[in-house]
Amino acid sequence: xxxxxxxxxxxxxxxxxxxxxxxxxxxxxxxxxxxxxxxxxxxxxxxxxxxxxxxxxxxxxxxxxxxxxxxxxxxxxxxxxxxxxxxxxxxxxxxxxxxxxxxxxxxxxxxxxxxxxxxxxxxxxxxxxxxxxxxxxxxxxxxxxxxxxxxxxxxxxxxxxxxxxxxxxxxxxxxxxxxxxxxxxxxxxxxxxxxxxxxxxxxxxxxxxxxxxxxxxxxxxxxxxxxxxxxxxxxxxxxxxxxxxxxxxxxxxxxxxxxxxxxxxxxxxxxxxxxxxxxxxxxxxxxxxxxxxxxxxxxxxxxxxxxxxxxxxxxxxxxxxxxxxxxxxxxxxxxxxxxxxxxxxxxxxxxxxxxxxxxxxxxxxxxxxxxxxxxxxxxxxxxxxxxxxxxxxxxxxxxxxxxxxxxxxxxxxxxxxxxxxxxxxxxxxxxxxxxxxxxxxxxxxxxx
Amino acid sequence: xxxxxxxxxxxxxxxxxxxxxxxxxxxxxxxxxxxxxxxxxxxxxxxxxxxxxxxxxxxxxxxxxxxxxxxxxxxxxxxxxxxxxxxxxxxxxxxxxxxxxxxxxxxxxxxxxxxxxxxxxxxxxxxxxxxxxxxxxxxxxxxxxxxxxxxxxxxxxxxxxxxxxxxxxxxxxxxxxxxxxxxxxxxxxxxxxxxxxxxxxxxxxxxxxxxxxxxxxxxxxxxxxxxxxxxxxxxxxxxxxxxxxxxxxxxxxxxxxxxxxxxxxxxxxxxxxxxxxxxxxxxxxxxxxxxxxxxxxxxxxxxxxxxxxx
Numbered sequence: 001x002x003x004x005x006x007x008x009x010x011x012x013x014x015x016x017x018x019x020x021x022x023x024x025x026x027x028x029x030x031x032x033x034x035x036x037x038x039x040x041x042x043x044x045x046x047x048x049x050x051x052x053x054x055x056x057x058x059x060x061x062x063x064x065x066x067x068x069x070x071x072x073x074x075x076x077x078x079x080x081x082x083x084x085x086x087x088x089x090x091x092x093x094x095x096x097x098x099x100x101x102x103x104x105x106x107x108x109x110x111x112x113x114x115x116x117x118x119x120x121x122x123x124x125x126x127x128x129x130x131x132x133x134x135x136x137x138x139x140x141x142x143x144x145x146x147x148x149x150x151x152x153x154x155x156x157x158x159x160x161x162x163x164x165x166x167x168x169x170x171x172x173x174x175x176x177x178x179x180x181x182x183x184x185x186x187x188x189x190x191x192x193x194x195x196x197x198x199x200x201x202x203x204x205x206x207x208x209x210x211x212x213x214x215x216x217x218x219x220x221x222x223x224x225x226x227x228x229x230x231x232x233x234x235x236x237x238x239x240x241x242x243x244x245x246x247x248x249x250x251x252x253x254x255x256x257x258x259x260x261x262x263x264x265x266x267x268x269x270x271x272x273x274x275x276x277x278x279x280x281x282x283x284x285x286x287x288x289x290x291x292x293x294x295x296x297x298x299x300x301x302x303x304x305x306x307x308x309x310x311x312x313x314x315x316x317x318x319x320x321x322x323x324x325x326x327x328x329x330x331x332x333x334x335x336x337x338x339x340x341x342x343x344x345x346x347x348x349x350x351x352x353x354x355x356x357x358x359x360x361x362x363x364x365x366x367x368x369x370x371x372x373x374x375x376x377x378x379x380x381x382x383x384x385x386x387x388x389x390x391x392x393x394x395x396x397x398x399x400x401x402x403x404x405x406x407x408x409x410x411x412x413x414x415x416x417x418x419x420x421x422x423x424x425x426x427x428x429x430x431x432x433x434x435x436x437x438x439x440x441x442x443x444x445x446x447x448x
Numbered sequence: 449x450x451x452x453x454x455x456x457x458x459x460x461x462x463x464x465x466x467x468x469x470x471x472x473x474x475x476x477x478x479x480x481x482x483x484x485x486x487x488x489x490x491x492x493x494x495x496x497x498x499x500x501x502x503x504x505x506x507x508x509x510x511x512x513x514x515x516x517x518x519x520x521x522x523x524x525x526x527x528x529x530x531x532x533x534x535x536x537x538x539x540x541x542x543x544x545x546x547x548x549x550x551x552x553x554x555x556x557x558x559x560x561x562x563x564x565x566x567x568x569x570x571x572x573x574x575x576x577x578x579x580x581x582x583x584x585x586x587x588x589x590x591x592x593x594x595x596x597x598x599x600x601x602x603x604x605x606x607x608x609x610x611x612x613x614x615x616x617x618x619x620x621x622x623x624x625x626x627x628x629x630x631x632x633x634x635x636x637x638x639x640x641x642x643x644x645x646x647x648x649x650x651x652x653x654x655x656x657x658x659x660x661x662x663x664x665x666x667x668x669x670x671x672x673x674x675x676x677x678x679x680x681x682x683x684x685x686x687x688x689x690x691x692x693x694x695x696x697x698x699x700x701x702x703x704x705x706x707x708x709x710x711x712x713x714x715x716x717x718x719x720x721x722x723x724x725x726x727x728x729x730x731x732x733x734x735x736x737x738x739x740x741x742x743x744x745x746x747x748x749x750x751x752x753x754x755x756x757x758x
């Protein structure tokens with residue numbers, strides 16, 4: 001008799017045994033490490049001292065780790081209670097640099113705190129939006145979360161450190177090998193092989209990279225210069241908090257966009273953790289957004305870079321069917337601990353980019369497909385075709401034709417930023433507009 | 449089965465802990481003899497490695513090495529770069545990209561802007577601030593007919609037969625590296641210290657090494673008065689750089705001068721608006737403090753910063 005496939009290895013509230021908990025948490029930490037490229041790049045573009053860079057990375061890791069714990073541990077009024085770790089948010093990168101150049105780290109801290117407060121203020125409103133997010137739009141938003149990781153995934157897969165740089169054949173080989181190991185371990189593997197497909201793939205890919213590309217062996221020499229244990233130094237650059245009214249609007253816009261992204265992530269996390277739910281449960285999503293905002297505030301208070309929920313980690317949970325929120329808590333704790341061990345952080349951050357890229361491609365696949373499956377689950381009609389089609393045309397155009405929007409009127413530039421927020425806003429508006437006739441019919445029937 | 453799984457997991461968890469504890473400590477330095485850590489882009493690092501390796505082979509084999517290259521031209525030509533070899537009199541001994549140049553003397557060859565390419569590379573090789581002898585000029589790609597910006601690096605080697613060779617190679621449409629402006633600003637400071645005010649004309653000369661593509665070494669006094677303007681070749685328009693703010697209100701020149709009160713060199717980052725891009729373009733300013741006729745002056749140049757890949 002064929003046995004029914006298990007829905008989960010570990011469900012959302014289940015506490016895995018210690019070994020599994022630690023390994024799964026570590027597997028998620030490896031994905032979170034991807035985002036450390038942002039504080040590293042930030043420090044290099046600020047021409048900052050190594051001490052500053054180390055402190056910025058440590059503060060960012062502390063904020064992301066703390067955020068992951070708050071998000072998942074299951075506090076009464078805050079946190080979604082899903083496996084949804086935090087990491088440094090790429091959407092805040094350019095603006096944070098602007099703030100830091102204008103008024104130093106104190107201004108960056110102040111503006112990040114404001115952005116976090118804006119996210120927290122939006123959270124209660126989300127619950128009121130129940131009616132404007134039918135299931136097919138929820139599916140579209142989740143799919144767009146997958147789309148939003150395409151850029152970092154593909155540039156890393158090809159080993160790029162900077163825009164327009166050279167691509168080496170050897171990196172393509174490492175990336176393809178890593179991705180195939182992950183995919184095959186996931187499809188053909190059973191038990192621990194399936195559960196740790198990403199970890200296995202990353203280990204094999206890293207091993208191959210060290211064997212065939214001397215560049216990666218040479219880069220490991222940087223580890224020797226780092227201390228084993230170090231407390232972040234609150235240098236004079238990190239002291240004080242400042243605000244600048246001129247940066248308020250850009251930070252509010254990014255906070256709104258970040259909230260929409262986290263909204264998509266949390267809906268995806270819910271879809272993966274509680275597939276039996278027939279309608280969206282907005283309570284954990286509201287609490288999750290509140291936690292996301294608070295984590296951003298904490299990042300500003302600590303002096304780290306702004307944090308965001310991680311799409312890749314949710315995808316990994318879907319891939320491995322290990323959705324226990326305690327793994328997110330474990331990953332948060334490990335991330336916080338690692339912040340005090342620069343040698344380890346340097347070691348992990350030297351993981352070859354094609355290996356990291358493969359991991360993000362792997363987890364992004366799940367986000368894309370879970371979203372698309374959700375979108376097409378119910379009967380399709382012409383209205384949905386236009387809502388989704390038009391939203392995708394214009395939403396994706398922000399990625400395909402970014403220079404076009406540089407010359408667009410200011411109003412358009414404000415709302416047409418990235419595929420995820422643009423598609424979401426357009427889909428919500430069009431869904432209301434193209435269903436106005438239904439509203440009219442209902443009113444008429446009520447009058448009769 | 450369940451027990452086996454748990455055993456495997458526990459073992460793997462212990463192995464990861466051990467790898468994290470002892471792995472980093474086990475890693476040793478694997479530095480080669482060539483340091484390319486000052487460059488940010490792979491293309492630049494690849495080029496320096498490519499030319500350096502060729503120079504090493506030339507140092508070992510001399511004329512027979514060149515003969516070998518002539519018979520195996522594919523060895524010295526890649527998709528984005530090719531090798532050339534000169535002697536110390538400007539004679540082209542080997543050119544993987546343009547074979548017709550072999551046997552010709554290129555001592556006086558200039559690019560479309562009048563830059564004497566060979567003479568600049570000889571100066572670059574003698575410059576201690578320029579360890580890989582970078583020269584920036586305009587050239588054209590083999591098979592094409594329009595000019596393209598080019599940056600080339602060079603190594604001078606002496607073969608066992610006593611003959612001295614210059615091996616070089618370049619990138620068309622090169623990435624802007626911060627190291628490039630560090631080299632020319634340091635060199636300009638050295639020149640000002642050696643020649644005083646007479647150096648200013650040489651630094652401002654558009655065909656000198658102090659000017660390439662959109663980069664120009666400029667000199668200012670502590671009050672902002674320009675001795676060499678960053679924009680134009682004359683001083684008919686005195687812009688007070690100290691008052692200039694970037695798109696976010698940051699005053700990079702003022703900040704640089706404040707920084708130089710305590711040290712001799714500084715890097716500042718600022719942002720510029722490009723109408724074809726939504727994001728700001730990030731620029732890097734490198735400035736040094738020195739003295740000219742007993743008075744403090746600042747020497748600087750500006751270049752683009754590399755953009756993140758996504």
